[in-house]
Amino acid sequence: MLTPERHRKIIEVLGEKSVVTIQELVEATASSESTIRRDLSQLQREKKLKRVHGGASLTHQKSEELSVFEKSERNALEKEKIAQYACDLVQTGDCIYLDAGTTTLRMIPHLKNKEITVVTNAISHLEALSEHEIKTYLIGGLVKSKTKALVGSSAIKSLSSYRFDKVFLGMNGIHIEAGFTTPDPEEAAVKNLAISLSQKAFILADHTKFHETSFSKVAELNEAIIITDDIDDDVIYDFQDKTEVRVVTS
Amino acid sequence: MLTPERHRKIIEVLGEKSVVTIQELVEATASSESTIRRDLSQLQREKKLKRVHGGASLTHQKSEELSVFEKSERNALEKEKIAQYACDLVQTGDCIYLDAGTTTLRMIPHLKNKEITVVTNAISHLEALSEHEIKTYLIGGLVKSKTKALVGSSAIKSLSSYRFDKVFLGMNGIHIEAGFTTPDPEEAAVKNLAISLSQKAFILADHTKFHETSFSKVAELNEAIIITDDIDDDVIYDFQDKTEVRVVTS
DNA sequence: TTGGTTATGATTGTTTTTGATTATTTTTGA
DNA sequence: TCAAAAATAATCAAAAACAATCATAACCAA
Incomplete structure (x- = not known):
């Protein structure tokens, strides 16, 4: 799975669940833990999400709710x-x-x-x-x-x-x-x-x-x-x- | 269950009931008492809730008549x-x-x-x-x-x-x-x-x-x-x- | 193809989180 | 008021998650 595709997928999953574990993402994207970690780090730098111990969560900007997700979805x-x-x-x-x-x-x-x-x-x-x-x-x-x-x-x-x-x-x-x-x-x-x-x-x-x-x-x-x-x-x-x-x- | 997920759940439960016991949260999140205590301490520091003996309550709550147990779950x-x-x-x-x-x-x-x-x-x-x-x-x-x-x-x-x-x-x-x-x-x-x-x-x-x-x-x-x-x-x-x-x- | 670059996944040692245990404090009820 | 019970805080070892590293695989341009 290509990097941008993975990133979209990650944001998409987050849009639905608002919190996601690394393991779930590993499964969803069929890539390794290391790769997912790198993805999460990068997406965090881009302010698309917030890393948390064990996975990632939406940056909680309540007013915008799903904006990141909605925009990022394919x-x-x-x-x-x-x-x-x-x-x-x-x-x-x-x-x-x-x-x-x-x-x-x-x-x-x-x-x-x-x-x-x-x-x-x-x-x-x-x-x-x-x-x-x-x-x-x-x-x-x-x-x-x-x-x-x-x-x-x-x-x-x-x-x-x-x-x-x-x-x-x-x-x-x-x-x-x-x-x-x-x-x-x-x-x-x-x-x-x-x-x-x-x-x-x-x-x-x-x-x-x-x-x-x-x-x-x-x-x-x-x-x-x-x-x-x-x-x-x-x-x-x-x-x-x-x-x-x-x-x-x- | 990831930390932000737990926190969200705690706040959610509090939103519904306004007071909640530690035990209820332990069950709702399938985590240990220790973990819930740490969560509550943290959420209190963030002013999201107020800890009370036995559990937690919403911050600006003026109901003092009943104890936690009576209000939350009899x-x-x-x-x-x-x-x-x-x-x-x-x-x-x-x-x-x-x-x-x-x-x-x-x-x-x-x-x-x-x-x-x-x-x-x-x-x-x-x-x-x-x-x-x-x-x-x-x-x-x-x-x-x-x-x-x-x-x-x-x-x-x-x-x-x-x-x-x-x-x-x-x-x-x-x-x-x-x-x-x-x-x-x-x-x-x-x-x-x-x-x-x-x-x-x-x-x-x-x-x-x-x-x-x-x-x-x-x-x-x-x-x-x-x-x-x-x-x-x-x-x-x-x-x-x-x-x-x-x-x-x- | 070749050489250089980038992405990937496994491995390592380190850090964080967790849940159990223990000691301390608070509450309760006699 | 005091003693028992419950809740809390502090401590610690185990588990989980983490970052760093490295060799390999995939990719790309010449």
């Missing part, structure tokens, strides 16, 4: 635009499903005062949802302690009792033949079900996800509408036979 | 003993249901390394459960933003797909005629179902809960075994016709 601006666009699709009274993930997290502030009902499998979204006074249902399931998401057969069963006007999912890979894919089989199963329970399913994905394939298949391309940012016309051309692609322009 | 010692006793009932391989509440929270540290499966409706328990590496299922349902518990018909439905070896519940009122009662009707419904899904149900209640009645009925006395601390023999005498009462002595 393709932050694009994701924000995609999130904004997605929220414009949500209408008063809708019942929607929000997947775990950073782009869907960005949707939450824009959902305030829409009088909607949100169903989610992301424990990490609860704080933001509660903050913005959004009526929230959590599906049941096994708590995956690393990602704080709910998975497993009980999650599937729990989810299957809902129906959604719209479903918004993040995705790791979008590929002409492989369709929509994501690294974790259990999470893939949850995503798949969410799609089939919705009237309309939307995949929120920036341009880096196209032509990529991950481990577990979630669905065929035609099962969901893709919302993405500016990409080459020929990429869109490739995909638009298979499904609707909506491009959020600047 | 009968902390008794609850600890009750929690300890309850955990001794749990056997390797058991699948148990843990209700929301302070006494059940106290059980978590003692459940470590028991290789059990925990099902809960308490989002606020997840941190401690994860910290102690306990396999955890969360039931689904409406997120009650105040108490961070899962309630409602979907919680009922989600819960009903589990079966338990043992169920441990907190309770607000235990009364000869009114039976087990609690303030919130929705939470009462969840508790009631949990009892009926278990082979054995235990109510964890210190002596202050006896002869009290709250708003919503959870169950009849004979539906669960009561675990309590030292109380007058005549109180036990009153109840033991109706159900089994186990008294945890000092």
Whole structure:
């Protein structure tokens, strides 16, 4: 993993958790302890974070909250635009499903005062949802302690009792033949079900996800509408036979 | 748990309760008394809180009427003993249901390394459960933003797909005629179902809960075994016709 | 390719943190 | 008021995390 990529990853993890251990980062980046230490030292010099014994924490400037994280996250601006666009699709009274993930997290502030009902499998979204006074249902399931998401057969069963006007999912890979894919089989199963329970399913994905394939298949391309940012016309051309692609322009 | 994480947790707990005992913090953070003391000293130097005998309180707090124990958590010692006793009932391989509440929270540290499966409706328990590496299922349902518990018909439905070896519940009122009662009707419904899904149900209640009645009925006395601390023999005498009462002595 | 540079990961000794223990102080209740 | 109990502070050894160092691997330009 390349240095800038690692740095982004570190800041991203911090944005979600606000405190992180070196060990967790070693695992997340597949690099050694020494490397992570060097990274942390450098990021500290750049004032991106604060080192603490055992790991790192956000520099607590409460007013700015996630600014460092939001800026540092890969393709932050694009994701924000995609999130904004997605929220414009949500209408008063809708019942929607929000997947775990950073782009869907960005949707939450824009959902305030829409009088909607949100169903989610992301424990990490609860704080933001509660903050913005959004009526929230959590599906049941096994708590995956690393990602704080709910998975497993009980999650599937729990989810299957809902129906959604719209479903918004993040995705790791979008590929002409492989369709929509994501690294974790259990999470893939949850995503798949969410799609089939919705009237309309939307995949929120920036341009880096196209032509990529991950481990577990979630669905065929035609099962969901893709919302993405500016990409080459020929990429869109490739995909638009298979499904609707909506491009959020600047 | 990293230092800033602990500090954040301490401040968070204080924000909710305004006074807290060292023991509560020891359990909430899964660290030792010594460590918590050092944390409190440091946070006091930073003017984040004020140390008081037995724990800590918010700085600009004008409530002097009650002692730490009375305000923070009544009968902390008794609850600890009750929690300890309850955990001794749990056997390797058991699948148990843990209700929301302070006494059940106290059980978590003692459940470590028991290789059990925990099902809960308490989002606020997840941190401690994860910290102690306990396999955890969360039931689904409406997120009650105040108490961070899962309630409602979907919680009922989600819960009903589990079966338990043992169920441990907190309770607000235990009364000869009114039976087990609690303030919130929705939470009462969840508790009631949990009892009926278990082979054995235990109510964890210190002596202050006896002869009290709250708003919503959870169950009849004979539906669960009561675990309590030292109380007058005549109180036990009153109840033991109706159900089994186990008294945890000092 | 080659030579020079940089990044990486293992290893070392050092420092910090932690939790247990002990002694001291404070609180409680008779 | 005094003695017992609880909470605190001080101390210390063990564990964890740290910085420094170094050899190796990857990279880059000529």
